[in-house]
Amino acid sequence: MDKKIILREEDMPRFWYNILPDLPTPIKPPLNPETKKPLTAEDLKIFPKAIIEQEMSNQREIPIPEKVREIYSLWRPTPLIRALNLERALNTPAKIYFKNESVSPAGSHKPNTAVAQAYYNKMEGVKTLTTETGAGQWGSALALAGSLLGINVRVYMVKVSYEQKPFRKSMIHLWGAEIYPSPSDKTEIGRKILKENPNNPGSLGLAISEAIEDAVTHENTKYALGSVLNHVLLHQTVIGLEAKKQFELIGDYPDVIFAPCGGGSNLGGIALPFMRDKINGKDVRIVAVEPASCPTLTKGIFTYDYADVAKMTPLLYMYTLGHNFMPPSIHAGGLRYHGDSPILSQLRKDGLLDAVAYNQTEVFEAGMLFAKTEGIIPAPETCHAIKAVIDEALRAKEEGKEKTILFCFSGHGHFDMASYDLYLSGKMKDYEYPEEKVKEALEYLPKI
Amino acid sequence: MDKKIILREEDMPRFWYNILPDLPTPIKPPLNPETKKPLTAEDLKIFPKAIIEQEMSNQREIPIPEKVREIYSLWRPTPLIRALNLERALNTPAKIYFKNESVSPAGSHKPNTAVAQAYYNKMEGVKTLTTETGAGQWGSALALAGSLLGINVRVYMVKVSYEQKPFRKSMIHLWGAEIYPSPSDKTEIGRKILKENPNNPGSLGLAISEAIEDAVTHENTKYALGSVLNHVLLHQTVIGLEAKKQFELIGDYPDVIFAPCGGGSNLGGIALPFMRDKINGKDVRIVAVEPASCPTLTKGIFTYDYADVAKMTPLLYMYTLGHNFMPPSIHAGGLRYHGDSPILSQLRKDGLLDAVAYNQTEVFEAGMLFAKTEGIIPAPETCHAIKAVIDEALRAKEEGKEKTILFCFSGHGHFDMASYDLYLSGKMKDYEYPEEKVKEALEYLPKI
Numbered sequence: 001m002d003k004k005i006i007l008r009e010e011d012m013p014r015f016w017y018n019i020l021p022d023l024p025t026p027i028k029p030p031l032n033p034e035t036k037k038p039l040t041a042e043d044l045k046i047f048p049k050a051i052i053e054q055e056m057s058n059q060r061e062i063p064i065p066e067k068v069r070e071i072y073s074l075w076r077p078t079p080l081i082r083a084l085n086l087e088r089a090l091n092t093p094a095k096i097y098f099k100n101e102s103v104s105p106a107g108s109h110k111p112n113t114a115v116a117q118a119y120y121n122k123m124e125g126v127k128t129l130t131t132e133t134g135a136g137q138w139g140s141a142l143a144l145a146g147s148l149l150g151i152n153v154r155v156y157m158v159k160v161s162y163e164q165k166p167f168r169k170s171m172i173h174l175w176g177a178e179i180y181p182s183p184s185d186k187t188e189i190g191r192k193i194l195k196e197n198p199n200n201p202g203s204l205g206l207a208i209s210e211a212i213e214d215a216v217t218h219e220n221t222k223y224a225l226g227s228v229l230n231h232v233l234l235h236q237t238v239i240g241l242e243a244k245k246q247f248e249l250i251g252d253y254p255d256v257i258f259a260p261c262g263g264g265s266n267l268g269g270i271a272l273p274f275m276r277d278k279i280n281g282k283d284v285r286i287v288a289v290e291p292a293s294c295p296t297l298t299k300g301i302f303t304y305d306y307a308d309v310a311k312m313t314p315l316l317y318m319y320t321l322g323h324n325f326m327p328p329s330i331h332a333g334g335l336r337y338h339g340d341s342p343i344l345s346q347l348r349k350d351g352l353l354d355a356v357a358y359n360q361t362e363v364f365e366a367g368m369l370f371a372k373t374e375g376i377i378p379a380p381e382t383c384h385a386i387k388a389v390i391d392e393a394l395r396a397k398e399e400g401k402e403k404t405i406l407f408c409f410s411g412h413g414h415f416d417m418a419s420y421d422l423y424l425s426g427k428m429k430d431y432e433y434p435e436e437k438v439k440e441a442l443e444y445l446p447k448i
Numbered sequence: 449m450d451k452k453i454i455l456r457e458e459d460m461p462r463f464w465y466n467i468l469p470d471l472p473t474p475i476k477p478p479l480n481p482e483t484k485k486p487l488t489a490e491d492l493k494i495f496p497k498a499i500i501e502q503e504m505s506n507q508r509e510i511p512i513p514e515k516v517r518e519i520y521s522l523w524r525p526t527p528l529i530r531a532l533n534l535e536r537a538l539n540t541p542a543k544i545y546f547k548n549e550s551v552s553p554a555g556s557h558k559p560n561t562a563v564a565q566a567y568y569n570k571m572e573g574v575k576t577l578t579t580e581t582g583a584g585q586w587g588s589a590l591a592l593a594g595s596l597l598g599i600n601v602r603v604y605m606v607k608v609s610y611e612q613k614p615f616r617k618s619m620i621h622l623w624g625a626e627i628y629p630s631p632s633d634k635t636e637i638g639r640k641i642l643k644e645n646p647n648n649p650g651s652l653g654l655a656i657s658e659a660i661e662d663a664v665t666h667e668n669t670k671y672a673l674g675s676v677l678n679h680v681l682l683h684q685t686v687i688g689l690e691a692k693k694q695f696e697l698i699g700d701y702p703d704v705i706f707a708p709c710g711g712g713s714n715l716g717g718i719a720l721p722f723m724r725d726k727i728n729g730k731d732v733r734i735v736a737v738e739p740a741s742c743p744t745l746t747k748g749i750f751t752y753d754y755a756d757v758a759k760m761t762p763l764l765y766m767y768t769l770g771h772n773f774m775p776p777s778i779h780a781g782g783l784r785y786h787g788d789s790p791i792l793s794q795l796r797k798d799g800l801l802d803a804v805a806y807n808q809t810e811v812f813e814a815g816m817l818f819a820k821t822e823g824i825i826p827a828p829e830t831c832h833a834i835k836a837v838i839d840e841a842l843r844a845k846e847e848g849k850e851k852t853i854l855f856c857f858s859g860h861g862h863f864d865m866a867s868y869d870l871y872l873s874g875k876m877k878d879y880e881y882p883e884e885k886v887k888e889a890l891e892y893l894p895k896i
Contacts, residue, residue, distance in 0.1 A: 002457045003521045004457065006454055006456070103551065147820045147823075171825065175819065414863065415862065417618035417619060
């Protein structure tokens with residue numbers, strides 16, 4: 001039996017899948033943060049026109065431009081791999097497959113949308129893209145895309161990550177992009193926050209504010225977001241569309257799909273093409289895996305909230321822990337965003353998407369078992385999915401069921417070794433986000 | 449046109465290619481370091497029997513054990529990729545292909561032999577393998593193999609690298625292996641060197657001495673070497689055998705092949721199957737690319753020398769800069785070994801193998817261009833081949849020739865970002881190894 005299911009380049013999808021027209025409950029429209037009225041295209045001018053159209057499109061299939069497919073072919077189609085060694089180690093009757101998105105040059109699924117976004121901006125004459133990054137996967141993906149498409153990139157990286165992961169910075173420099181720790185002195189909001197507390201460790205919500213301010217205050221400069229929004233999930237569906245073809249090749253179909261979930265881009269990417277089948281009656285379970293320290297889908301509130309700290313972004317109707325959420329600094333495992341994709345949030349609300357949360361030590365333990373059996377070192381984010389997969393495979397063993405499990409191997413951990421060191425030293429601590437804090441966050445939520 | 453030429457798993461080679469019976473001039477036998485007589489099997493008892501047989505075999509095709517093929521399938525067959533973006537950037541009529549060995553979990557070609565060696569040791573009941581590592585690629589590959597095959601691994605890492613590359617250490621720990629900076633206090637030779645100079649930065653030759661001493665002084669413990677020896681090149685031929693099949697698929701054949709060369713394992717791996725054709729009259733140029741600061745094949749002497757500092761190893765007939773060679777500490781580009789594979793040395797002597805040397809700044813400049821056009825960040829070692837490829841492609845442009853160029857993309861640079869930082873900071877310096885030093889080294893050479 002082949003360990004890897006490989007597609008030919010010509011089998012790479014020619015369309016992305018847009019789930020908006022298929023959603024059982026339509027998502028609520030984003031609101032202008034001042035007027036609290038549904039957004040106009042004018043409100044979205046930090047994005048190029050093509051992206052704004054995609055964000056609101058009701059077209060089910062959206063063509064992938066030839067240039068984007070050409071760049072995808074640097075690493076796509078990605079392999080679907082059977083984790084036979086992990087199955088043996090667990091002595092499970094379950095079949096475990098993973099879609100390996102770590103093979104991209106930036107080491108994660110993020111370039112799938114970075115390349116598309118850089119392409120549309122380039123087509124509309126944009127010279128510079130600004131963005132934020134947390135752990136660094138998104139920032140490096142956009143830097144890569146900028147390098148391949150000839151567009152400048154300016155990255156605001158959450159300060160605590162910037163300091164913990166110096167080599168993400170090097171990678172971004174190597175691809176010719178600029179990078180600044182956030183809060184920075186490059187923006188009004190950054191300077192304000194620094195004045196209040198020069199040691200502010202930063203957050204994703206704050207870095208978003210800085211990147212947006214940079215975009216709106218500079219000529220020919222637009223902003224790019226790496227998760228949460230509809231067009232981002234749209235571009236990522238290339239993952240799930242390929243995976244479906246790969247399962248067709250082997251005559252199988254997943255019973256359950258897991259993916260790590262922060263803002264929702266890799267989960268949406270792998271799951272939405274299968275979600276289409278589920279909406280049409282197919283029996284497949286789809287599960288978001290998140291950290292217990294940032295449990296947006298498992299403990300958050302489904303409501304309108306800002307996507308950033310400075311309240312510059314539109315209000316999104318989503319699960320949220322409150323836009324003031326600051327992840328605990330002991331958390332090394334990524335996925336620290338306070339909100340979640342409106343599409344995934346609605347699917348969660350409608351009972352089509354399950355969610356589980358895990359503590360980081362058990363998550364790293366799972367990642368270690370994967371690395372020791374399958375070889376590849378997973379990113380901390382990816383370890384979350386692996387933990388859930390292992391639990392599912394052990395349940396299948398107890399129940400004596402031959403389940404087919406699929407998960408998104410969203411990225412490798414080559415730039416996260418300091419987190420593994422922390423785990424290996426035995427000094428990693430868990431932190432479970434308390435229910436009370438969620439209630440506190442309610443006070444800060446916008447009143448609609 | 450497809451960018452990637454992909455083989456199916458069933459097309460992965462079932463045999464390694466052993467060039468020994470095809471060499472126009474046989475290599476001179478290794479000698480016992482004390483008696484100066486050709487080695488007996490007894491002298492090689494730091495290796496398992498199967499490896500000793502392979503080291504001296506005259507069988508042209510040696511079967512790859514099923515278990516080894518199964519582990520290879522975690523990442524093999526590796527893709528052959530057309531570097532179209534690099535071609536465009538150079539505006540060259542040359543076609544540039546690279547065999548991407550960076551896709552292994554350890555990030556380089558090294559696991560091809562690490563897995564085979566761990567397998568044969570395991571089969572003979574060995575519990576622990578010791579080894580040395582310079583930049584860390586070999587040590588992490590053996591740690592990976594040990595983890596996948598259930599065998600302990602103890603790594604001695606050249607101290608200067610150990611300190612410069614902390615995350616290689618983490619990677620080795622993650623796969624469950626032990627690692628010590630060399631010189632260490634774990635061995636006689638290590639303690640002796642530390643006593644003379646506690647700040648000794650270490651060298652590959654010294655780390656080899658420590659690993660061998662560890663193996664001979666412990667029960668059930670053998671030694672594994674990651675380059676230079678015949679069996680290592682043998683296992684690596686899986687690279688070139690796959691590449692030949694891939695060129696058959698597209699109806700092409702390389703005019704010239706480049707690979708970085710330290711001890712010779714990736715060069716031997718990609719080139720020997722093509723060298724077989726060359727020996728039989730095929731017109732193909734094969735070129736070793738080495739650093740100007742460690743120019744073994746371009747400036748070294750072809751003679752008997754030790755493979756290590758402590759003179760514990762057999763004498764090998766090879767190109768050498770002298771076993772006392774210490775690479776300058778300003779050298780960040782890998783490939784720091786004083787000697788070279790006896791097989792490749794003999795082919796070089798016979799005029800079948802060309803060699804060029806480059807300075808490290810031009811090598812990193814080439815690697816940057818590759819990363820910016822093709823996306824993937826090359827290891828410093830790999831950058832050497834890329835520099836030579838770029839020069840060849842530019843010559844092809846001047847001459848208006850449509851050459852087919854192949855090179856071995858031996859590894860990625862995810863654990864070498866500090867070296868890129870040094871280059872990007874403008875502080876990287878070149879150092880050309882002076883002819884006089886080669887003459888000095890003659891004094892230390894063993895008299896046969």
